[in-house]
Amino acid sequence: MLKTLWERLIYVLKTNASLTIIVVAALLLELTTGVMYYSAQNIIQRTMERLVEREMNAIYLNIRNHLAKVEVTLDNMAWIVTDDLSAPDSLFGVTRRLVENNKDILGSSISCIPDYFPQEGRWFEPYSVRRADGTIETMQLGSESHDYTKSEFFTVPIAKGGGHWCEPYLDSGGAKATITTYGVPVRDGTGKIVAVVDADISMDWLDEMMNEMKVYESTQRFLVTGSYNLLAGKDCPLYRAALERIKAGGDKNGYFTLEDGDGGKRHVFFTPVGGMTDWVLINALDDSDVFSKLRTRRRALLFMVFAGLFIVGFIVWRASRNLERLRRVNAEKELIGCELRVASEIQQSMLPQGHLKREDVEICGCLVPAREVGGDLFDYFISDGRLFFCIGDVSGKGVPAAMVMAVVHTLFRSACARESNPARVMLEINRSMCRGNDTAMFVTLFIGVLDLATGGLRYCNAGHDAPFVIGKDYGLLPVDTNLPVGVSEDMEYGVQETLLPQGSRLFLYTDGLTEAMDRGHEMFGIEGVEKVVGECARQGLAPGQILEANSREVHLFVGDAEQSDDLTMLAIGYR
Numbered sequence: 001m002l003k004t005l006w007e008r009l010i011y012v013l014k015t016n017a018s019l020t021i022i023v024v025a026a027l028l029l030e031l032t033t034g035v036m037y038y039s040a041q042n043i044i045q046r047t048m049e050r051l052v053e054r055e056m057n058a059i060y061l062n063i064r065n066h067l068a069k070v071e072v073t074l075d076n077m078a079w080i081v082t083d084d085l086s087a088p089d090s091l092f093g094v095t096r097r098l099v100e101n102n103k104d105i106l107g108s109s110i111s112c113i114p115d116y117f118p119q120e121g122r123w124f125e126p127y128s129v130r131r132a133d134g135t136i137e138t139m140q141l142g143s144e145s146h147d148y149t150k151s152e153f154f155t156v157p158i159a160k161g162g163g164h165w166c167e168p169y170l171d172s173g174g175a176k177a178t179i180t181t182y183g184v185p186v187r188d189g190t191g192k193i194v195a196v197v198d199a200d201i202s203m204d205w206l207d208e209m210m211n212e213m214k215v216y217e218s219t220q221r222f223l224v225t226g227s228y229n230l231l232a233g234k235d236c237p238l239y240r241a242a243l244e245r246i247k248a249g250g251d252k253n254g255y256f257t258l259e260d261g262d263g264g265k266r267h268v269f270f271t272p273v274g275g276m277t278d279w280v281l282i283n284a285l286d287d288s289d290v291f292s293k294l295r296t297r298r299r300a301l302l303f304m305v306f307a308g309l310f311i312v313g314f315i316v317w318r319a320s321r322n323l324e325r326l327r328r329v330n331a332e333k334e335l336i337g338c339e340l341r342v343a344s345e346i347q348q349s350m351l352p353q354g355h356l357k358r359e360d361v362e363i364c365g366c367l368v369p370a371r372e373v374g375g376d377l378f379d380y381f382i383s384d385g386r387l388f389f390c391i392g393d394v395s396g397k398g399v400p401a402a403m404v405m406a407v408v409h410t411l412f413r414s415a416c417a418r419e420s421n422p423a424r425v426m427l428e429i430n431r432s433m434c435r436g437n438d439t440a441m442f443v444t445l446f447i448g449v450l451d452l453a454t455g456g457l458r459y460c461n462a463g464h465d466a467p468f469v470i471g472k473d474y475g476l477l478p479v480d481t482n483l484p485v486g487v488s489e490d491m492e493y494g495v496q497e498t499l500l501p502q503g504s505r506l507f508l509y510t511d512g513l514t515e516a517m518d519r520g521h522e523m524f525g526i527e528g529v530e531k532v533v534g535e536c537a538r539q540g541l542a543p544g545q546i547l548e549a550n551s552r553e554v555h556l557f558v559g560d561a562e563q564s565d566d567l568t569m570l571a572i573g574y575r
Contacts, residue, residue: 033304041291043399048290049255049436050407051215052269056283057432058213058414059221063206063273063281066104067182070199071163071276073102074184081110081186081197088117088124095128096138098199106130107175107200109141110186111148116194123147129175129200139174146173153181157196161185165277167225168203178203180231182276206232218286226252226278233282242268242282252280257287264288350409352380355544360452361387362573364543366551367566368512374566375401376510377409381416385452388416391570392445392464392485393510404441408433408485412447422447422460423495426485430462434489442486446479446508455500455574460493465514468507468529469500470546474537477506505573507533507546512567516554519561524554543571 077098084090095108107129114122123142130136141148148154152166168180179200186195210221210232222233228243241258245268249256258266265287273279311325356363365378375394380387390412394401411432415425426447433443446467448459459477463484466476477498483491500506509529516524532553536546547569554567 044291047403048216048267049269050403052267052283052285053436054407054410054432055213055215055219056269056271056281059209060271060273060281061418062209062212063223063279066205067165067201067273067277070102070104070182070201073098073105074182074197074199075163077197078184078186081195082188085186085188085194088112088120088126091126092128092138092140095126096136099128099130099136102199104201104205105199106177106179106202107171109148109174109198109200110195111142111154111183111198112195113193114149123149127174141174153183153198154196157183157185158193161193163276165279167227167229168231171200175200175202203231216285216289218289220284222282222284223273224280224282226280231279238266238284239282242266242270242284246270246280246282258284350406351378356380358575360575361450362543362575363387363389363571364547365568365570366547367568368563369566370512370563371398373399373402375405376512376566376568377405378508378568378570379409379412380570380572381413382452383416384420386420387450387452387572388420388448389450389570389572390445390447391508391510391568392443393512393566393568394443395441395484397566400439400441404433404443408443408445420449421495422449422458423493426460426462426493427491430485430491430493431489433486437486440486442484444484444510448506450500450572450574452574455502457498457500457506458495459497460495462493465509465511467509468533469504470507470533470537471501471504472537474530474533500574502574505536505541505543505546505571507536507550508570508572509550510566510568512563512565513550513554513569515565516558516567517561517564518558524557528553528557543573546571 077094081091081094084094091110095110098108099105107127109125109127112120112124117124120140121142123144123146125140125142125146125148126138127141128136128138152169153164156164156166163182163184166181166183168178170178179202181198181200183196183198185193186197188194206223210223220233220236220238222239222242223231224243225231228247230239233239237260238258241260245256245258246252252272253270255267255269258268260266266284267287267290269283271281273281351367352363352365361382363380365380367374367376367378369376375397376392377394378389378391380389382388392405392408394404394408408429411429412425415428419425419428426445429445443462444464445462446459446464447462448457450457459479460482461479462482464479466479468474469477478496480494480496482493514524514526514529529550532550533546536549541549550569551567
């Protein structure tokens with residue numbers, strides 16, 4: 001029976017060219033569906049990796065900031081202790097003040113080398129600790145039963161001649177809690193190490209930090225020391241399996257997958273904390289949490305594929321289903337168009353909305369993508385009397401550029417929440433963009449911080465076009481060119497400064513303005529922009545009017561030619 005059907009099918013295809021085309025087209029459509037599925041899977045995989053990297057960067061920065069404050073405080077305290085070595089009783093006050101003035105520090109001790117103060121005995125260790133009720137208890141902790149000279153927090157800093165974070169341990173004598181200790185050697189006037197000043201840190205804050213900022217519900221995080229002792233997170237089979245893989249590999253930074261006995265898969269990322277520690281941060285999440293929706297749709301797609309093949313066979317047998325196939329293709333195209341429109345709306349919602357107008361500043365911006373989604377961006381917000389703003393252009397167009405645009409936008413907001421120096425903000429964004437940048441995409445970016453009280457403008461440029469400063473006259477803002485963001489992780493960015501006079505306007509734009517082309521492939525150019533800006537200066541136009549004037553002139557120049565690149569403009573009026 002099957003042989004007869006197959007022979008009949010071959011005969012129909014040979015005798016009906018149009019029907020053959022329909023069959024081939026149907027098969028190609030099914031192949032395209034499979035390619036689209038695997039493409040979507042790759043996009044989701046890359047998105048997951050970038051989201052987890054951003055999560056881990058945030059956790060990493062929080063840990064480093066927490067530890068760095070302790071390290072800097074102890075490094076400075078070592079010099080103070082040097083000055084107080086002549087009076088052993090004063091060392092009690094030093095440890096007490098250190099605990100009182102630093103909420104991150106649970107306890108502090110100054111552990112002297114044996115018999116350094118003979119009148120105080122062999123073991124002299126002034127110690128202060130904050131108890132659960134908030135009171136601070138000060139004591140002489142060193143004794144024969146508490147021989148600190150054998151402890152890691154004493155021996156290693158002396159051996160290294162520098163700061164050291166020790167392995168976590170249960171301190172039953174002083175802090176009465178599980179802690180880790182940072183120790184710094186203290187030298188006398190001759191440079192000889194005579195003591196170690198230590199700070200005890202509770203492990204509770206690490207556990208709290210491990211549960212913050214989870215994009216995926218299944219995320220589990222662990223923090224281990226260089227000796228693979230658990231600092232934070234829950235000891236479980238997943239942790240032990242991940243730790244065995246990390247030990248076997250020998251690296252402290254990377255990514256791998258684990259499979260459990262039930263066929264489930266886990267994605268595991270790990271990275272060193274760095275600084276004075278040898279700690280490693282581990283992030284693990286379920287594969288189903290990332291791809292469950294896609295796989296549900298895959299099953300639906302597979303069902304549709306088999307249904308489609310059955311329909312194709314029915315078309316061949318009956319030669320009457322071409323209209324149905326055409327309708328399906330149109331429906332899929334419409335679905336893709338709807339999804340792109342939704343993506344465009346999401347992208348536009350990330351940008352500042354409306355026209356900001358205050359007594360001291362007026363801001364207006366616009367973004368017109370060349371496709372449904374684009375790679376241009378601009379952002380601004382006001383905090384502590386300062387205006388933070390940026391404008392950028394991602395290399396390429398479409399969905400990949402839009403994804404990079406979203407990452408840069410998020411990094412800008414995140415960095416500015418901690419830093420007001422535009423060069424440091426640019427440096428942090430560049431380092432984050434360079435990590436795992438396998439696609440070699442880069443971003444031209446201009447970042448500025450305007451003091452609204454004084455008009456002082458601090459800015460940093462990364463390969464972007466220089467903005468115009470418009471007053472009674474106009475001219476380009478002097479900028480250092482620098483490499484774009486995402487090109488080199490070693491790139492160092494410098495800050496530049498100027499003073500904006502009252503009533504002046506700052507006009508920023510992407511190359512979608514200067515490189516706009518008419519049907520003859522002639523570009524609008526910087527000359528065209530200067531002409532419009534000069535007219536704006538003569539008429540004293542406001543920021544919104546400056547954008548309208550440039551938009552009007554570039555559209556008149558381009559005519560009915562297709563838009564070749566994303567067009568973004570931002571105008572700031574300092575009032």
